[in-house]
Amino acid sequence: MGLRRLLVTGLGGTLAPHLARAAEAAGWQVLGWDRRRIPVDDEQAVAAHLQASRPDAIAHLALGSPSWSRGLAEHAAQQGLPLLYTSTVMVFDHEPDGPHRPQDERTSKDDYGRSKIAGEDAIRGAHPGACIARIGWQIDEHSSGNNMLATLEQWQREQGRIAASRAWIPACSFMTDTAQALLALIEEPAAAGRVVHLDSNAESALSFDQVVQGLARRFERKAWRIEVNEDYRHDQRLADAGPARLPSLTDRLAQKP
Template sequence: MILVFGKTGQVARELARSEGVTCLDRAAADLADLAACAAAIRSHRPAAVINAAAFTAVDAAEEREAEATVINGTSPGAMARDCAALGIPFVQISTDYVFDGSGDTPWQPGDATGPLGAYGRSKLAGEQAVAGAGGTWAVLRTSWVVSAHGNNFVKTMLRLGAERDALTVVADQIGGPTPARDIAAACLKMVKTLATEPDKRGIYHFAGAPDVSWAAFARAIMAEGGRDCTITDILSRDYPTPAARPANSRLDCSGFEAAFDMTRPDWRDGLAAILKDLGEA
């Protein structure tokens, strides 16, 4: 059995579709309660653990950084230590926000980090804690997660596209939209591989292809979803947010592809599947 921390998030809900997976919600294991997380791991006696739970409110993290750091940083480190003690693989989901978003070259896993805000700092703290725990661990950095569940860009665009005939969307942030279903598949492949090939521990990147701007992604959503809504490009400075977003979220996924024999998912296929799930196709 694979134990998953998280139950209502986008990736956790996709992981729950798989056989042999047990997902824990906050009532079963509050990430702010390290003892509860440790007890959950030891009581379930899993073959592996995936942490798909996180403090994901990027703007709110600016005011609640201490809370975000416990949930995204301290707790994953504690989980990883417990897994190391039990001799089982642990996979932590991380983010492109650990980088400063400079340049236009896809980020390599070993590139220098430089988070722009509290959320990125909290997730980087988690990466460092997991790596420092020893044992068989892996960190999967991903970007622009979308699905038929929860709050995400696809669902927001579909809603706004039905309400308005025109929208302005940021066009100077570039990245890879990544379907949660594909992230779930990647995590499962990682823990199963790590169980027999622990030397593949480390940090990996996994994101949808091709890289695209938010504005171009919005146009694709409107077209695929049958929304008659015009998208006009704007710059990030024209849409200020409490937390700065990285302009360059391109991730080099070649290391993941080689280690786990999985290719980057085409987000256009993922978008079609999401719309089908939502009854929009």
């Protein structure tokens, strides 16, 4: 019997490579998606590629159109495959305030959040058994792209300071922890059909200035000039009544790299 085959979209991004490494360590064969060869908005090409690649599960982490999400979900539903779609805390606006729960109304007003709402709806409409995992800002020492630590470094480099609001409680987690949690959801039959919130700060409730100060200590960023303000107000935490799937942010910030 061969390795289980996990199709992971978004391997050119930041989080998907972490998931791929975790999956390979757990005995999966990871399949990617080359958009140059298989255009994501060509429904026939998408369907043909899925039939040819024969994945045993699908993890959809890439940005893309609702039609691509729908095509992946339709194939997974037809074949009875686990499907995980990674969404975002940005489906929620800061009004009404959080903590935000899986069943809460999605209130986003920005383009990114609304695009992820459309992706969620496309996935759920085509595959009611899919798992939707909403995540916050990711933290990693080595990744570039949409990574909190890299962004803070950029702010310090370009502005000579890091402005951090004490009135914002962000949803955030370390990428390696999120990747392990996503893999567990793929492998967990009970996750089918659920919306799951993954946020290491859900219980810690650290404000953004506390997170930044904790990162500066953990990664020895002594040159950071942190300026605390109250410019942005939002309890952005992703609360979930289910089991804790991530270590607490307080504990993670106390650890050495």
